[in-house]
Amino acid sequence: MSSDTQARTRPSLAGPISVRPLETAADRKAFLDIPYTAYGHLADWRAPLRFEREAQINPAKNPALARMEHVLMVARRGSDVVGRIAAFINPAHLETHKDATGHFGFLDTVAPDDDVIGALMQAAEDWLRSRGMKRIAGPFNFSVNEECGLLVDGFDSPPVMMMPHGRPDYAPALEARQYAKAMDMYAYMCQLGEPYRVPEKIRKLKEAFDQDPGLEVRMMNPQDYKGEIDLILGIFDDAWSRNWGFVPFGKDEITHMANELKPLIRRDGLWIGLIDGEPACFTLVLPNLNEATEGLDGRLLPFGWVQLVRRLKLQGTRTARLPLAGMRQKFHKTRRGMLTMVASCEAAFAAQHARGVREVEASWILETNRDLHNLVSIYDAPRYKTYRIYGKAL
Template identity: 30%
Template sequence: MITIVTVKSKKELASFIDFPHDLYKDDPYYVPELFIAQRDLLTKHPFHKHNTVQPFLAYDGDKIVGRIAAILNNGHNEYSHVNDGFFGFFDCINDTNVSNVLFETVTKWLKEKGVTGKLLGPTNFSTNEPCGLLIEGFDSSPFLMNTYNFAYYANLVENFGFTKDVDLIGWHWEGQAYDDKSVRLLNSLEERLKRNDIIIRKINLKNFKEEAEKLREVYNSAWDKNTGFVPLTNEEYDYLAKDLKLILDPDFAIVAEQRGKIVAFGLALPDYNDIFKKIKRGRLLPTGIFKLLFGKKSITGIRIYALGVIEDYRKMGIEACLYGTIIKQYKAKGYKHAEAGWTLENNDMMNRAIEAIKGDPYKKYRLYQKAI
């Protein structure tokens, strides 16, 4: 018989965070999340000040067989004028009895909170964080800040009656297998932009706080028409910026600026998952911290995490300049592969731009929906 435990104590939370390590212990592509980062996400993140998250564990006797979190994202509902709920942090053995109980638990919890629309997911907590169920591309590890799951998960989700909401595409380049036209044209493109007083430059880490403040408008406006978008609160944005500062390489943090106003940015991140794979159960102590501190030279790839342009500045060549600058640095630093994404399947302009530089759509993630 499957029993559900509502996660409340520190011990239960630790079990919730650790369950995937046991579930995926024999999977060569699994990457453990850092325990301290997951704990803070589930307890200290500013998201909790305006929204509600409730994790649950499923037990078969005294053995954990699944986990899930019910998420009431008030910001999403207010911004999109809906009354929906979300599920996230979903992991489960290959048993529809277990998954159905988990989804029923989330549905009941959200109904009790007054949700009457759809149940959407998976998101951890929104599309601003890792989201989507992997449905294609199981033959490699995820890049930094992307999700990963067994292939059978789609059957568990769809068995409960979920249907596709939208697919998200992950793009890949191996070695030098990209079109470097944007690099070859970089100088002429930058000269053309300068005639409109637009310059391309790196982020100034010594003045990071002010730079991040200027980037806020771009972050909250460049993706405002995307499915599932929710503007970050000031505190959420500051939390994200602080986390990114710890891992970003300034050579891959590029902005377009017009007379002191940042109108676009491109950000690629070293794929720290190359290191995280080696940190057992995501614990930095006693030895994981050394792998993290000294493992940076072993990182082989980058992830183009975000590339956004304010609407009035699109189709001016800024996107090509940002990509060209990132590709130029990628080549100079000797990285072996790169990922861009995700992108929405219906974002035709961005997808065509990535296809033009020979991006390979190697992974697909799905967001699901179901009427509550």
């Protein structure tokens, strides 16, 4: 590429910035393309599948978004697209928390630029303030049940599936606009070893589990896939209902999630723990889709789908993610509950190791969730990434 061509394609760093809602198909494409432009040169970024990103911002395909008043915006400096942001009002959040808080998400700029970030945040704040919101928090894409949090530590390793990436310049730019930490969320990387090694504490807890005839764990029943998803998300809603930022899954969201994840959920990736026959807890582990799609630039056509199928179905992945786990509140702080939770987690890890998985990310875990931190610590898993939710009064 000649120097003249590079000058024409590089966004200008001078001139006024305009931030406007999407109006055309070209605007929509620009909104979706920004992360690939912004991070495509970073060795530790993994391009998400483009068709999935497009569906995420389409209310006809994302039932959670369909219920939200929202706006998607892009920032331009002259004719150059230099950033994007979304602002939205989540009625499920307002009904649960009654805090007059709106949210922002999809904050991305093509290059470090505090002026662009400032213009994007001002636009989101103005939009939410005009609709009666008293506070703004984020990033959420589009809720606490989807991708959320700003990466503030752990830029030197790639994200796993359904976890965000970014650049170190975002956090100080937000803090310069009086945004403050609302909550941190941690990601841990569990090393399964070769051969598979069960930590001594886990082995002893598993022995106690095996000695109690009222405790058991089982794999997912694939013949009742929808019923199993309903079951675990019901446990999840009960387990997390008192946690910071909790928003319950809607029935249509459960159906949507079940359909989206079905190609990735294996029978031995979902384990349900029972206490005296009652479903009490679960552990879900998914193959790391980001590993399987590496190098495809988010595209499955014309031949990317062949590589994806081969990597997922034939080769398998070396990495996986534990995105969902939970135990009904009635069993919290009980020994039988702890034993059953440990047994479901251990069964899931052992099954993944048998498939060739050697690392499982446990994410994300609220900084205040001591029980899960304690469980992960038994596996000697290091905390290797921190994601932050920011908030500000309007």
